Amino acid sequence: MSLLSILSLFMRSTRINIGVMAIVPLIILTIGCSSKESSQPSVGSQTAIAASVTPNTKQLNQNKISGKPENLISQNPAKSQTCIEENPFDESVKFALQASNLAQTAQSQSDWDEVARLWLQAVAWMQAVPINSPRRTFAEKKVVEYMRNLTYSQQQAARSGSVSQFPSFDSEPLDQQLKLYLSYLSTVGKPDILIVGSSRALQGVDPAQMQQVLAKKGYQNLRIFNFGVNGATAQVVDYILREVLTPEQLPKLIIWADGVRAFNSGRIDRTFEAIMASQAHQKIAAGIRPQLAKAEPNFQTKCYQLPNSCKHKDNSKFQFKTSNFIKKNDYDLADNSPKNNPSNYQNLFYRASKLNFSATLVSLDAIEANGFLPLSIRFNPNTYYQQKPYVSGTYDGDYRGFNLGGEQARAFDSVVAFTSSNNIQLVFVNLPITDDYLDSVRWSYEVEFNRQMKQLSQEYSFIFINLSEKVLRQYQYFVDPSHLNRYGASLVAREIATNPTIPWPSVR
Template structure:
């Protein structure tokens, strides 16, 4: 809502007070959109016509723009109200068009005169409506006309006209309306799109091709969004469809060709068009005149030349049920031209894009009235080899659920010649890039590069006015054939090999094989090798000795530095550990109130730092050997401390980073409390990159049976179940000393117990093979031998620290380390979690800026989906874990976490469908396992995500509340 600034408000109020004689205290001013509202109140309600007369004459003599701020929008109309001071509602209201002040003054003066004579008040002046003025095409009148609707939303309007750049084939008088909307907030396009489209199209502006709405916030130069409205006259739209033989369009055109007294109905049988002409008034006995009807219809039908219709029969009758009074038959152009005699369906099947375009637009616009009123859904086609790309845009972006499957099914049934797949896109009219996309292949096909969405024009012509310059956007790589890719790689490899060969020869340490001397004997070769070997060993020993001395000096300096700060670190860690008391969590307890997020990140960040330092200290003091995963070590240390203070939590959240960031323990606990589940303790044990094998390791082997929760919420996605890709995170953990210890302890505890009966020989599969044990023993002996000879090897960790410190001084490496890339599952710097193990991220996903710093990786090139296969090691781990939790009577609820539209491209969507079927089948045969799918909960709510596939703390809050009210989840009770 636009409101006049305080100083300007006083100036306007004083001006109204002086003009009307009303005390300035009784005058209130408000500017909303392009409407100025003036409220006049007094102990006795101000008289309507006298107040209006004084105010209108003052308006006639005063420049209203001078009384308001320069950044305020223009005022098109003024609403004047009068009321008693103690009343809530005004007694009278009068609207004044500022462009017709003279007529308003004439109206008011006549009313005053009649009032003095005690005669009925009647308007003598004719006030022309804004709609009538706008139909003439005047931009100022169109702005006033639109402001009647938009000002109620607090949106100000300004209209300009720009001539289109035309080609020789197009008319030179085409113009475009630019409608600039300003407000103190960004209105949703759906609030403005259809109302403005209907009002503009209702004007039937024949001299404008289209209109573009540009919405922005007051004080900002850039527009928030653009919206294109097609201003093609309804009659032209009807002719476009009638050309293809659309019966409803032909019927409506016939009503236009005939006068209003005649009603028309049309139908098609075989290839003949039947048109029935009847009186509009059923009680009328007058039959439509035959000559008049034929003269109005026949020439127009011959010009239209409808596709696939070779003849027309026209009837004149009293009513539809009566026998025709007269009949006439005519031949249409399709009878003489073979190309026009082919049906639209046959043309579309043969690949005719114009025919296919009509069929798709007719399919997506079943309501012809809505299409004529708003412009409807426009379809654009682009054929690239065997793929058909279909762009659907409208004033309000068509939804994927309503559009995609309908179009795919139609194209598939139509069996268009040469089309083996289709890609469907949806966007708001005026945008260049799609909001969503969906695709399917009707036949198996091969693609060597990712399929980028093709460029569709934002408008029907001269899109440069709407689109950014080419320099501002990256150039998309074209599709390449396999032969072209192989040729390019072979040529580049040969060039690199030649360059490297020349470099080796230039060092004079290598010579050409053909030019090498042939006279050297085996003895000489052995002697030469021995000399160079001795020199190498000597240099290695000297380098090792020098590095050992340097590292010793560095270690001594670091020791003194650490000892100086040790007391401070221990004190900080103790303070950080202090707030933990059972379930109470000071880090998050105040982060929310009943309105949602009122205390953004500062306090949460401080508490996360405290929890993180506590976790580091606890992990360092832990007696459990490391798992080669700092995050797993620290999360386990926090969990062990929770166990020591309050026992196992009621709810344990597990999974990868999608769980770590996506489910808030505090929000979940509070939401469950409001549902009657009081005092439930929740802990988030999310681990970046966790797969099914890691979750099984945690639940079955790392945690003891007494440390298990009452229910496990497993929040993740399909990537964790892919057995076809290398599970590097698990392999790293499996090579650790901590892993060997928990597996050995698990084996010992499972002997002669129920667990051994459930797991059988599966635990043995966890143990390294005999060959691996032999290799590890040999490796340890070799390490001990090298450590005894080398001065550097025993201090290798210190050497890493020294090397890292020196490398960071190099600018290029330093800058690179600050931008590690877009690998959310393998962060080089682990963010700080809170005391409940939750990682609260406040960053919001904005595609327009996110992809400037991160590459956009499609599903075809996503490493998480490499060699996608659901059956394998991950499935075996899942079955093992479900058997174990069923034995312990711990329900497992798998939550398929929400994803964005940017992430769910056609490849990933297909994998998601396969995964849903797989996990649903498992849940049907396992009563202890529940599957809940939230993948497409908020595909367009980017504010709930920190990146395309991970929630932020706002999304985590919403997911936690949704889980709490889910009736399928068996939440425990105290």
């Protein structure tokens, strides 16, 4: 199984944010090492290395799992056709044990990178269990469990990431999205289309779906990034586009997806106030813009031991027990953890009762590499209002002192002027909300907002698209009364991509 096949399998099997693929750098894999002293070991040498970790081994030495070339078997077929016969199940457990032990003491980003690297190899070997093996069905379940461990390790690596050279904006969503966007610029390049707005945009417009629809229309290989930020009003969007980012970091097409609440100057703009009081804003005011840390010059090549296509032995030396992968200080440790008794594999899997995966799915950790937050929850009024009280438009704080003028209107005017002066096409999309949410008060504000935006678009030559259509208000497309889920986000992306009024960028 090739490395690309393994990564493809992983990506198809889960769309969890995996730090937005913030951990992509840890999967810069080298199949085989190019160091001078490294060459394909003999079969005897390989066997010795593979057997260096056994069920009776004491707590693993840190050097054994450091990922140095001398501790991992090079699997580059271009250098040698030698194929060691190994039981893939045993090899998988070996890497799982190493990952589990290291996870007990992991603290830094590099520690968690190494844990994730080991889990990746454990997944690859477990997936390599032959189809006709009696262990295959069991192994398939273990692949899923190991991938959860890999996801958790990647999330830990993202959370324990290197300290940013730029202070916080006192808005975690903005901090994370900005860091991801700067990394995107460095890795992929400037997008062709940038989506901005609040959380309604963040989870309401799917860039990948938009890219696919546009590709079918002949607009191939367009890069699309979603820079939605929770709580972003017109003032926040204006600040991001004009103050935080530079014109060189912006594409020639910006899609602002949101709604009337982001333009109400009567309510308190807590997100913008927090940003203005932050240390990051002090840097911005001093003319210093955020940038990523410089790349480390002494990059260390990592070797991966991955399964080759050869005949496998099928007599496992491991006796498996159902067990849990848990991190010290995060969860209760099992009594017989590998740290104290490596012959008992009590520390290889998640304890389901200890982890709230539904919470993870709605957290910022689930943001994808293109900035999009996909949520699968479907809004059900019967159950939703058992947990949260219904609030009518009259008492909704987002509509308090409703005013489409004021600072939010000035911020919008600023964005329109900025995009026009920089030859950037601005498209504003009014996202749909449910009928359940649109009571008489909110509906009147919605009508007023649509009328005003339509008039302004004709006056200032930006494009206004109103998606408050009946077909898009169905509950199945929403997470809650006013936020779309991934299914609604897919439909919205299709609606935008098929709109004939938008001048899409030229094909690459």
